[in-house]
Amino acid sequence: MRATVWEHFSFTKLNDVKGEYKANYKYCNNTQHKVNSRYGTSNAKRHINNYAAYKTFLTKNPSHVTNFDHRVFVYMFAEAIMNNSYPCSMFEHVKLREMLSYLNAQVRHVTRNTILRYRWQEYLRLKSILHETLSHINNRVCFTCDCWFACTTKGFLTLTNCILNLCYFPSPHRGVDIYLFVVGIINKWSLERKAFSITFDNTGAMDVMVARLK
Structure with missing residues (x-):
């Protein structure tokens, strides 16, 4: 009930569990709208637009009609x-x-x-x-890939051309697991026929990964 329209209604609680209220228009006191967070404001807006008092309010408060x-x-x-x-x-x-x-x-x-x-x-x-x-694109694509540990000691892996993926990558960082992960990303982006090169750091796991990737 944060929309501006609700400033022109008072509320009576109907159901604590469901968060339901009855909204009473301040200028007429004869119409009630059932309200909770799931309902929109269309009915309330249509109702108050029928009253001269509301139109007078808009005239005096132009910021409400921007x-x-x-x-x-x-x-x-x-x-x-x-x-x-x-x-x-x-x-x-x-x-x-x-x-x-x-x-x-x-x-x-x-x-x-x-x-x-x-x-x-x-x-x-x-x-x-x-x-x-x-x-x-018709040209070939060059990738870079890196694994690292955050200050929380959790491992992450990213594959970039633009940043194609950055996600949590739990230990151990084995070459086979890195290979499966990287190939999965390349296939997901439909780049398996456009790959030209991929750059890694020089860890042993990456040697295993490169051998499988070739």
Whole structure:
């Protein structure tokens, strides 16, 4: 119930378990809307648009009738977080929320999970574009591959042309396992017929991997 439209309703709780309420329009007191987080705002908006009192409110509060698009706002904020390596919890900081509300009363504050969802959708979009680009190139592709341990002692492996994959890779880092992993990624990106070279470090496991890859 964070949408701006709910500012014009009062609420009566119906069901604690389901989180359901009845919304009473402040200007008429004769219509009730059943509300919970699953329901949209379309019925409430249609209802209040019929009242002169609401139109008067919009006249006195022009910020409520701007072309502000909440989805675009969250997308741009999520993009800024990613480009500057800010923590996703930044959107939950109290003072930042106060500032955003001051700048535009239509801002609806979201959680870090919403930011992560937006970033995941963007990741899938960019991945699709990269896959399409690689599928249309006629030249050969050079790869690099590396395994390393993070400060948490967990192992990771990445295969790059652009970054094609970066994931947790548990020990032991045996050559056979690395080979199966890398070949799986190359096949997933449909690059098995376009591979030209691949660069590794000089560990023994990589020698085994290269022998199998050849």
